Every structure is written in structure tokens, then in C-alpha cells.
Amino acid sequence: MDHLIIDALRDVLTGQCTPAIVRAIENEVAAHNGCAPETDLTKISATAATLWQQIEDTGFADLLLPEDEGGAGLALRDAFAVWDLLGQHAMPLPLAETMLARGWLVAAGVAVPQGAIALAPHLLVEGGGVGTSGVRGARVAQWVLGQHGGELVLLPVAGAQASPSIFVLDADLRWKAETLVSATRVPAPASLLVAQAGLVSALLAGSLLTTFESTLNFANERQQFGRPIGKFQAIQHELAVMAEHVSAARMAAQIACEAGGVLADPLKVAVGKARTGEAAVEVASLAHSVHGAIGFTTEFDLQLFTRRLHLWRQTAGSESYWQLQAGQALVAAGGMSLDVIRQITDSTAAA
Amino acid sequence: MTILNGLGLTRIPPEGEALRAEVRAFLQDAVKDIPAHIRAKSWSGYDPAFSRRLGEKGWLGMTFPTAYGGHAQGAFARYVVVEELLNFGAPVGSHWIAERQSAPLILKYGTEAQKQRYVPPVARGESFFCIGMSEPNAGSDLASVRTRAVPNDAGWLLNGQKIWTTNAQHCQYMIALVRTSGEAADRHKGLSQLIVDLNLPGVTVRPIEDMSGDSHFCEVFFENVQLAPDALVGAEGQGWEQVTAELAFERSGPERLFSSVVLFDQWLAFLRTEATPRAESLRLAGQILTRLAPLRALSVAVQEKLVQGQSPIVEAALVKDQGTVLEQYIPAAIADDLMAREGAAIPHELMLTLNYLTLVSPCYTLRGGTRSILRGMIARGLGLR
Ligand SMILES: Cc1cc2nc3c(=O)[nH]c(=O)nc-3n(C[C@H](O)[C@H](O)[C@H](O)COP(=O)(O)OP(=O)(O)OC[C@H]3O[C@@H](n4cnc5c(N)ncnc54)[C@H](O)[C@@H]3O)c2cc1C
Numbered sequence: 001m002d003h004l005i006i007d008a009l010r011d012v013l014t015g016q017c018t019p020a021i022v023r024a025i026e027n028e029v030a031a032h033n034g035c036a037p038e039t040d041l042t043k044i045s046a047t048a049a050t051l052w053q054q055i056e057d058t059g060f061a062d063l064l065l066p067e068d069e070g071g072a073g074l075a076l077r078d079a080f081a082v083w084d085l086l087g088q089h090a091m092p093l094p095l096a097e098t099m100l101a102r103g104w105l106v107a108a109g110v111a112v113p114q115g116a117i118a119l120a121p122h123l124l125v126e127g128g129g130v131g132t133s134g135v136r137g138a139r140v141a142q143w144v145l146g147q148h149g150g151e152l153v154l155l156p157v158a159g160a161q162a163s164p165s166i167f168v169l170d171a172d173l174r175w176k177a178e179t180l181v182s183a184t185r186v187p188a189p190a191s192l193l194v195a196q197a198g199l200v201s202a203l204l205a206g207s208l209l210t211t212f213e214s215t216l217n218f219a220n221e222r223q224q225f226g227r228p229i230g231k232f233q234a235i236q237h238e239l240a241v242m243a244e245h246v247s248a249a250r251m252a253a254q255i256a257c258e259a260g261g262v263l264a265d266p267l268k269v270a271v272g273k274a275r276t277g278e279a280a281v282e283v284a285s286l287a288h289s290v291h292g293a294i295g296f297t298t299e300f301d302l303q304l305f306t307r308r309l310h311l312w313r314q315t316a317g318s319e320s321y322w323q324l325q326a327g328q329a330l331v332a333a334g335g336m337s338l339d340v341i342r343q344i345t346d347s348t349a350a351a
Numbered sequence: 352m353t354i355l356n357g358l359g360l361t362r363i364p365p366e367g368e369a370l371r372a373e374v375r376a377f378l379q380d381a382v383k384d385i386p387a388h389i390r391a392k393s394w395s396g397y398d399p400a401f402s403r404r405l406g407e408k409g410w411l412g413m414t415f416p417t418a419y420g421g422h423a424q425g426a427f428a429r430y431v432v433v434e435e436l437l438n439f440g441a442p443v444g445s446h447w448i449a450e451r452q453s454a455p456l457i458l459k460y461g462t463e464a465q466k467q468r469y470v471p472p473v474a475r476g477e478s479f480f481c482i483g484m485s486e487p488n489a490g491s492d493l494a495s496v497r498t499r500a501v502p503n504d505a506g507w508l509l510n511g512q513k514i515w516t517t518n519a520q521h522c523q524y525m526i527a528l529v530r531t532s533g534e535a536a537d538r539h540k541g542l543s544q545l546i547v548d549l550n551l552p553g554v555t556v557r558p559i560e561d562m563s564g565d566s567h568f569c570e571v572f573f574e575n576v577q578l579a580p581d582a583l584v585g586a587e588g589q590g591w592e593q594v595t596a597e598l599a600f601e602r603s604g605p606e607r608l609f610s611s612v613v614l615f616d617q618w619l620a621f622l623r624t625e626a627t628p629r630a631e632s633l634r635l636a637g638q639i640l641t642r643l644a645p646l647r648a649l650s651v652a653v654q655e656k657l658v659q660g661q662s663p664i665v666e667a668a669l670v671k672d673q674g675t676v677l678e679q680y681i682p683a684a685i686a687d688d689l690m691a692r693e694g695a696a697i698p699h700e701l702m703l704t705l706n707y708l709t710l711v712s713p714c715y716t717l718r719g720g721t722r723s724i725l726r727g728m729i730a731r732g733l734g735l736r
Contacts, residue, residue: 209355216733236730243729244673246355247666251652252645254360274641320634327637331622337615338438340640345648346362 005072006081009060013089016054019301021047025092029139030168037171039142039158041115048140052093052116061095064103064262065112071103076264077349080202080257084250087206087312090304092169094118094137096199101145103262104152104195108186113154115142120173121193121316123148128177130155136315138162138171147192154184167311190263197316198256198264201272204312205253208246208276208283211305215242215287222292235290242286249279258347267329271344274322280309354665354732358652367427370410374432377408378439388703390440391613394606395567395711397521398442402476405443411450412474415458420471426658430651434605440613444518444567449473453480453526456544456597460585469524469546483513483527483547483571484594490515491724494538494591498529498573500545500582507531507545507583509553509576517718519556519569525549528590531583539591545582552576563710598720603653603667607674608646610715611681614704615639618685621701632688639681646674665732672725675715682708 028045041049055061064079065071074082083096094116101117118141120132125148135144139162144155160173175183216239219230229235256272259265284306288295295302313319333340381401382390389396405411413429415421436443454473457465472478489496498511513519513527525547533541549556553576558566585593619636622628649670656663686705689697716722730736 212355216735219735230735233727233730236735237723237726239733239735240672240726240729243355243733244669247358247649247669248642248645248673250355251358251360251648252641255645255648258360270637271641271644274637275645278642319638323637323641324630324634325637326640327633327635330636330640331619331628331633334623336438337612337619337640337643338434338609341644341647344640344644345360345651347360348362 002072002074002078005063005074006085008058009082009085012054012058012060013085013091016051017089017091019090019304021051022090022092022304025051025140026168033139033164033168037139037157037160037162037173039115039156041140041142044139048093052140055093055095061098061116062102062112064099065106069106071106075261076198076257076259077254077347079199080205080254083199083202083257084206084209084253087203087208087308088210090207090210090308091203092137093140096203097137097145097196098141100195100199100262101143104189105145105154105186107189107262108152110154110184110186113143117141117143117145117154118157119192119196120144120146121191121196123153126174129175130180131172131174133172134165134167134170135173136167136311137169138165138173139169144173145192147188150188151185152188152192153180155179156183167307191266193316194264194266194269197273197322198269200312200315201253201256201269201276204276204280204309205250207305207308207312208249208279211283211287211302211309212239212242212246214302214305215239215290218291218295229290238286238290242283245279245282249276249283252276255344258349260348267326267340268344270322270326270329273317274319274326277313277319277322280313284309354669358649358656358663358666360648361652361655363427363431363651364425367425367431370428371431371435374410374435375439378435378441382439382441385440385442386703387440387613387617387700388707390442391611391704391707392565392711393437393440393443393610393613394447395444395517395565396440396442397444397518397567399445399476399479399521401442402446402479404476405446406474406476411446411476412454412470415454415470415474419458419466420474422474426654430605430654434609437605437609438612438616445479445521446473446476448482448517449478449480449522449524451601452482452597453524456526456593457546457584459596460544460589460593462581464581465546465584478524479518479522480524480526481516481519481522481549483516483519483525483529485515486512487514491721493528493594494542495535496528496530496542497535498527500529500531500543500578502531503577505577506580507578509545509547509573509578511573513571513573515559515568516556516571517568519549519571520558520566522549525571526584528594531587531590541588542590542594543587544584544590544593545578546584547573547576547578547582551578561711561714563707565711599662599664599667601719602725603650603663603670603674605647605650607671607719608643608650608678610675610678611708611712614685614701614708615681617701617704618688621698629688629691631691635684635688639677639684642673642677646670646677650674665729668725668728668732671719672716672722672729675722678715679712682712 024047123146252275412421500507531543
């Protein structure tokens with residue numbers, strides 16, 4: 001992985017994706033929610049438009065494109081570090097998703113459209129049109145890359161009928177049959193659900209790290225009974241357990257992204273998404289426990305991360321779904337479980 | 352935060368993997384007649400003849416220098432051999448402590464004469480050691496050990512008692528942590544490690560039966576045991592530093608992940624016999640796999656740091672605590688799964704393995720440091736204490 005890219009991205013995120021900016025985007029979109037989707041992001045959230053423009057200008061959305069297409073030729077295993085960093089900063093725009101969608105579209109010979117692309121792995125046919133609910137980041141995206149059967153379909157957000165979803169930046173979307181007919185379609189190279197689950201695992205890895213680090217800092221600062229609460233053994237053990245979940249989940253997310261090209265391995269993704277999902281629940285709960293009442297407030301930044309832990313855990317298949325997939329693969333494999341484990345954990349990069 | 356950020360996905364290098372096929376072929380044959388519920392004992396399984404066969408193969412003392420009967424191989428080659436041994440449930444208990452802890456300790460701190468004398472037989476699988484750290488009133492709090500060795504003209508006069516000493520009834524030697532100067536109140540000052548020949552007059556070894564019905568740990572009493580001057584390993588008074596280092600490096604190996612793997616594999620084989628396994632069973636299989644695989648990746652990453660000469664003590668504690676909790680979860684979860692079937696015929700052998708692991712699994716989070724102690728170490732590594 002090119003450290004220059006990571007350093008540059010860290011600079012952009014530290015300056016331009018601060019908690020204040022994440023909040024501003026969420027608030028501006030909330031104020032606009034219920035209104036029709038827009039092609040022009042500035043009408044929904046000027047802050048989101050500015051952040052997106054900075055990302056476009058620095059080329060981060062194109063990192064998975066081949067170098068001769070203006071990208072950096074990254075593979076998924078390199079993208080992990082990028083997505084991890086987005087998770088660490090509670091990235092409110094579908095940048096990870098756009099990176100992946102652009103990578104897939106260019107590989108399929110389709111020109112990359114302007115703007116952010118959200119993902120919808122389960123497009124459902126409804127009365128001639130298609131629809132899907134809970135599209136992550138749809139309120140701050142211009143496009144949705146959806147999967148329907150063996151096809152990928154690139155649909156404009158502005159052409160959809162939108163209604164608010166549970167998370168403020170998401171939307172439930174429906175497109176009429178005409179939009180579908182005129183949309184760009186290409187054969188799907190792999191499961192979009194697998195791809196999304198892989199990148200969400202990496203986002204979770206980052207968000208878990210920030211949640212843990214801010215909880216550790218809080219434990220060292222907050223005083224009760226005349227000393228920092230981190231001096232109490234009960235709190236120390238809560239933090240130790242958090243650290244365990246974070247370390248295992250971060251390794252699992254690296255496993256999920258372990259691929260040389262832009263197509264993930266479904267079994268590795270199953271490991272990544274199941275384990276990060278488990279950690280998300282535990283770590284969010286422990287973080288709030290250690291923070292006491294202040295962590296329960298909107299005003300305190302912790303919620304920007306713990307809400308995302310739950311949101312991303314609920315994205316692209318929960319633990320039950322991926323554990324079932326992994327279990328089916330394990331039982332189908334036969335032989336010793338060690339061999340399946342080795343196949344999952346051996347990086348092919350160093351070989 | 353380098354502790355949680357610093358472990359990257361890697362793999363065992365080819366020179367480490369080189370032996371796997373040969374070891375596996377050997378094990379397939381060596382354990383084929385051992386029932387699964389006996390294989391499930393693996394690192395508590397005592398079988399000196401098997402240890403000698405491993406010695407002949409060159410699979411003991413792999414990382415020791417050739418001058419002491421070792422094979423000067425890399426740590427990853429040993430990792431692969433141990434991983435295969437545990438996954439096959441091979442009886443490694445006889446040589447386990449000597450090969451993993453005692454001989455490396457002697458190689459690190461011992462005199463030339465001690466290395467020449469004690470290490471080659473360990474590499475041949477002929478000499479077995481036990482660890483005398485715990486006492487009735489010193490478990491987690493090892494700094495309070497009371498067993499005392501007093502210097503005299505003949506060497507050291509040893510009095511006191513050790514407890515929970517794995518395999519003491521089968522071993523020739525114990526490396527004991529004892530007080531050689533000062534008082535219990537001096538804590539870790541004045542502790543030393545001594546090699547005790549368990550055949551000496553004044554040593555009494557009494558096996559203790561554990562709740563599974565096995566007797567693999569013991570009480571050991573020392574009554575005026577006269578030790579030679581060269582019983583001391585390392586420097587007088589340095590015992591605390593020595594045991595701390597000894598304990599730190601055995602915490603993230605395959606032995607902290609695979610204690611219940613024979614049962615897991617046996618249960619998976621049973622699921623494969625069912626026409627339609629329950630979805631809940633498949634999900635449980637996946638849950639265990641998706642917890643185990645990242646831990647194995649972490650264990651390999653920690654091993655790589657050790658090979659590079661770093662001391663990832665906290666990382667190792669993170670792996671051990673999670674690994675042992677998962678090992679303990681496996682029998683409980685499999686029992687729940689099996690008993691969710693109405694009237695299904697569950698193989699007796701599977702139930703025997705399940706029963707053994709159910710009864711023995713409490714020890715996973717005790718041996719080598721309890722989970723509370725490990726969490727304290729993690730907290731220290733995080734800068735909280
Ligand atoms: C199968 C098996 C094999 C063993 N083999 C050996 C061996 O070969 N050689 C040997 O020397 N020992 C051996 N042991 C002993 C083992 O190392 C001890 O059991 C262990 O160190 C715990 O000590 P204890 O049992 O005295 O428990 P205690 O120290 O009495 O602890 C009881 C409980 O209190 C908790 N506790 C204690 N202190 C603290 C603290 N400061 N903070 C928080 N919680 C605390 C512990 O975590 C535990 O939950 C073996 C044990 C087992 C089960």
C-alpha cells in the first residue's frame with residue numbers, strides 16, 4: 001500500500017471530515033429529508049457538496065481504477081487501509097462504495113459518471129419498476145449501483161421516488177420501468193452484496209478503532225472518587241475486552257479485503273462481516289458503559305461512531321447471515337477445519 | 352495506537368510450511384487407532400513413546416541450536432508442527448512443557464554445563480520437565496511464593512510445597528520458582544529458579560484427580576531436599592524476571608486456539624452425515640469459524656513479531672484471552688446444538704469427547720494465567736495502570 005495515499009487521505013479527513021462537518025451534513029440532510037432527490041448535492045447539503053468536491057479533486061474516488069484510467073490501480077487488499085481510515089473518521093458520504101462501483105464499472109467498460117455512487121445489492125422488481133430500501137448514503141449520492149439477478153444497473157438518484165429511511169443519510173428508493181429501461185446495465189462480475197459486505201467490514205474496523213481510542217482517552221480523563229475511572233479494575237477489564245474485540249475485528253476486516261483485484265472472496269468476506277458485526281455490538285455497548293451519561297448525548301461525538309457501528313453492522317448482511325454462509329462452506333468443504341482456516345487466513349500477497 | 356493497529360494479515364512463510372505434508376502423513380498414521388475422546392486430551396495426553404518418535408523425526412527441539420541436539424529451524428517450522436499435532440489431537444503432554452518452556456529457559460539462562468546436560472535429552476523426547484510455580488497460597492500472586500531454598504555447603508536445601516504441577520508424577524525434573532533470600536513480604540525480590548531432580552530423597556509427589564477423573568496435575572512436597580550448587584538456573588534473585596519472560600511468550604501459540612478442535616471437527620463430521628443439517632447448526636459452525644480464523648491470523652502475526660525479535664506481550668495476551676474463551680465456548684455451544692435434536696442418534700464417541708471437554712474446559716482460562724490476570728496485563732499495556 002502506498003503510504004503517500006494514506007497520508008494524503010488522512011490529511012484531508014483530519015481537516016475536512018471533522019465531527020463538526022459530519023454533524024453539519026447529517027443536519028442539513030435531515031432538514032431536507034422527505035423532499036425529492038436532487039442531482040445537485042448543494043441543494044441538499046452544501047457541506048456534503050464541498051466535502052465531495054475535495055474528494056474528487058484529490059482523486060480518492062478513483063483509487064481502484066487502473067493507472068491508465070486515471071486511478072491508482074489499487075487492489076482490495078490495499079483499499080482496506082483507505083476504508084479503515086474512512087471508518088475512523090465516520091465518513092458521511094458513500095466514498096468507499098463509489099471507489100468500488102467505479103472500479104467495477106471501468107472493469108466492465110462503462111465510463112464513470114460524475115458524483116458519488118451508493119450501492120443496492122438487492123434491487124426488487126415491483127410493478128415493472130424496481131425498488132430497494134435502506135440504501136446507505138443515498139441522500140448524498142448521485143447514483144445507485146444496484147444488482148438485479150446477474151446484472152448490475154446504474155440508476156440516477158434524481159430519477160427515483162425517495163422516502164426517508166431509518167438512518168438520516170439513507171433513503172428508500174423506487175424507479176419507474178422507463179428509468180430502468182434506459183439505465184446502463186452490465187453483467188455482474190460477482191455478488192454486489194459480497195463486495196459491499198467486504199468494504200463495510202473495513203469501515204467497521206475503522207469505526208471500532210476510533211470508538212475504542214476515544215473511550216480509552218475518556219477513561220484516563222474522567223475522574224470519580226478522586227481518580228481517573230481508568231484506574232478502577234472493572235473499567236480496565238471493560239477496556240481490555242473492547243481491545244480484544246477491536247483487534248480480532250480489525251484482523252477479520254483485513255481478511256475480508258484480502259484479494260488481489262477488485263473482486264472479494266465470499267468466504268473471507270463472511271469471516272470479516274460476521275466478526276466485525278459481533279464486535280460492533282459489544283464495543284458500542286462497552287463504550288457507552290464506560291462513558292456514562294455524557295456518551296448518551298447528541299452533543300458528545302461518541303454517537304457519531306456508535307450509531308455507525310450499528311448502522312454498518314446492519315448493512316449487507318448481519319452476523320447470522322454471514323455465519324450461515326461460512327458454516328455452509330465449512331461443512332461442504334470436508335476434511336479438517338484447520339485447512340479451511342488456513343485458506344481463509346493465509347495472505348496471498350506475500351507468497 | 353500500535354497495539355490494535357500494528358498487526359497486519361500475513362502468512363506462514365514457505366520454509367515454515369515445508370514440513371506440513373510430511374508431519375500430517377505421519378500423524379494420520381500415528382493417531383488412526385486412537386479414539387477421538389482420547390485425542391481430545393492432546394496437550395494433557397501423556398505418551399512418552401510418542402514423544403520419542405517425534406524426537407527421532409526431529410520434530411522436538413526444532414528451534415534449539417544443533418550443539419544441544421536441536422535442529423536450528425525457524426520458529427514458524429515449529430509453529431506448523433505444533434499446529435498439526437494439536438489439530439490431530441496427538442498426545443504431546445509428555446514432552447510439552449520440557450520442549451516448550453523448560454529447555455528454552457535453560458538455553459536462555461543456563462550455564463554451558465546445564466545446556467549440555469539437560470537440553471539434548473529433551474530434543475530426543477526422553478527427558479520431561481514440569482513447572483513448579485503455583486503454591487497453595489500463591490496462584491495468581493506468584494510473587495508471594497514461600498517454598499524456600501537455603502544455601503549450604505552442599506548447595507541448596509529445599510523445603511516447601513508446590514501445587515497444580517502438571518505431570519509431576521511422570522517427570523524427571525521440575526523447574527521450581529522458590530525464595531532464596533529475603534521474606535515473602537519482599538515480593539519479587541529474592542526469588543530464583545532451581546532445577547529439582549524429582550527422584551531425590553525428600554521429594555513427595557501426590558497426584559490430584561481433576562473433575563474429569565484424570566490425574567494430570569499434582570501436589571509436590573519438599574522436605575530437606577539437598578540440591579547441588581548447579582541446581583540454580585540463571586542468577587540468584589532473578590527468578591521473577593525469568594518467569595515473567597517465560598510466561599509472556601507462550602501465550603499466543605496454536606495451543607490457545609485449538610484445545611477444542613478435535614470436538615469441533617468430530618461434530619462437523621457428524622453434521623456431514625445428516626441429510627439436512629439444521630440451519631442453526633450450520634450457523635454455529637460458521638460462528639465458530641468466523642471467530643477462530645481471525646484469531647489464528649492474529650496468532651501468526653504475533654509469531655512473526657516474535658521472529659523479528661519484538662516482544663508483543665500485550666498482543667499475545669489479547670490472543671490468549673480470546674482464544675481460550677472461544678475454546679471454552681465450543682463444547683458448551685456444541686452440547687446446546689446436539690441436544691436441540693429430538694431423539695436423534697448422536698454417536699457415543701462424539702458424546703464422550705463432548706463430555707471430556709465439558710469437564711476439562713474450565714482450565715483453559717486458568718492455566719498460563721487467568722483471564723482476569725490477562726485483562727490486567729492488557730490494561731497495563733494500554734497505559735491504564
Ligand atoms: C490444568 C491446570 C494445569 C496447571 N498446571 C500448572 C503447572 O504445571 N505449574 C504451575 O505452577 N501451576 C499450574 N497451574 C496453576 C495455574 O497457573 C493457577 O491455577 C493460576 O495461576 C491461578 O491461580 P489459583 O488457581 O491459585 O487462583 P487464584 O489466584 O486464587 O485466583 C482465583 C480467582 O481470583 C482472580 N484473581 C486473583 N488475583 C486477582 C487480581 N489481582 N485481579 C483480579 N482477579 C484476580 C483470578 O483471576 C481467579 O479468577 C495449573 C492450573 C490448571 C487448571
